[in-house]
Amino acid sequence: ELGIFAAMAYVAIVGARVVNALGTSAVPRLAKLHLQGDAARYKRLLLQTAAVGALIGAGATLLAAFAGREILTFLYKPEYAERLDAFVWLMAAAGFGYVGIFLECGMTAARRFWSQPLIITAAAAALAIGAVILIPAHGLTGVAMAMTASSLVQLACRAWIVFRVVRELEEGARA
Numbered sequence: 001e002l003g004i005f006a007a008m009a010y011v012a013i014v015g016a017r018v019v020n021a022l023g024t025s026a027v028p029r030l031a032k033l034h035l036q037g038d039a040a041r042y043k044r045l046l047l048q049t050a051a052v053g054a055l056i057g058a059g060a061t062l063l064a065a066f067a068g069r070e071i072l073t074f075l076y077k078p079e080y081a082e083r084l085d086a087f088v089w090l091m092a093a094a095g096f097g098y099v100g101i102f103l104e105c106g107m108t109a110a111r112r113f114w115s116q117p118l119i120i121t122a123a124a125a126a127l128a129i130g131a132v133i134l135i136p137a138h139g140l141t142g143v144a145m146a147m148t149a150s151s152l153v154q155l156a157c158r159a160w161i162v163f164r165v166v167r168e169l170e171e172g173a174r175a
Contacts, residue, residue, distance in 0.1 A: 001139070001140050004079070004080055004083055004086075004140070005083075005086065005140055005143060005144075007075075007076055007080060008072065008080065008083065008086060008087045008090055009090055011071075011075070011087075011090075011091070012060070012090055012091060012093070012094035012097075015056060015057075015060055015094055015098060016094065016097065016098065016101065018056070019052075019053055019056060019098045019101045019102070020101055022049070022052060022102075023049060023053075023101050023102045023104070023105040024105065026045060026049050026102070026105055026109075027105050027108055027109050028109075029045060030042060030045055030046065030105060030106055030109030030110075031108075031109040031110075033045065033109075034109050034110045034111075034165070034169065037169055037172050037173055038169070039166055039169035039170040039172075039173055042106075042109075042165075042166065042169060043166045043169075046102070046103070046106040046162060046166075049102040049105065049106075050099050050102045050103060052102070053095075053098035053099040053100075053101060053102045054095070054098070054099050056095070056098050057091075057092075057094060057095020057096065057097075057098040057099060058095060060091045060094060060095055060098075061088065061091045061092045061094075061095050063091075064084075064087050064088045064090075064091040065088050068081070068084045068087045068088060068091075069081040069084055072084070072087060083140055083141075085141045085144075086140045086141040086143070086144045087144075088144075089141055089144030089145050089147070089148055090144045090147065092144075092148050092151075093144060093147040093148040093150070093151040094151075096148065096151035096152050096154075096155045097151045097154070097155075099155055100151065100154045100155040100158050103155070103158035103159055103161075103162050104116075104158055106162045106165065107158060107161050107162060107165070110162075110165040112161055112165060115157070115161050118157070119154055119157040119158060119161075120154075122153050122154075122157055123150045123151075123153045123154040123157075124150070125153075126146075126149050126150045126152075126153040127146050127147065127149070127150035129146075129149075130142075130145060130146030130147075130149040130150065131143065131146045133146075134146050
């Protein structure tokens with residue numbers, strides 16, 4: 001089970017590498033816009049990059065749902081395709097994580113480093129609670145469900161921080 005899970009999770013990691021590269025390339029522009037106090041352009045660029053993450057994540061999740069058996073059989077073996085449910089949940093977790101990566105880039109550009117340990121702690125707590133509740137009932141799929149919950153917590157926290165950054169920029173422009 002652990003080997004199957006690790007192999008399926010690797011597919012999500014490949015997507016995260018691409019998203020990280022795209023997000024990192026946007027940080028200098030986001031930082032410049034933040035430094036200039038340009039709330040409108042900072043927000044627009046951040047929404048555009050987050051939309052890319054959402055598209056990649058939604059595409060990966062839909063691909064897993066509709067062609068996951070074939071993908072897992074092609075990449076690994078037919079036994080892996082038997083765990084399609086876990087694979088779809090893993091890709092959903094990854095999709096939320098992809099959007100979160102772009103929001104984290106916006107936080108980095110705005111120098112909101114203090115919040116990262118708090119967000120990671122909240123996500124770890126969500127993962128632990130989800131694991132305790134979901135793994136006994138759903139096994140391997142429960143692990144992926146708990147990861148999805150953790151990704152959603154990270155995404156929500158990052159969205160809240162970015163919302164505050166944008167609001168501060170807008171208030172600064174009015175002053």
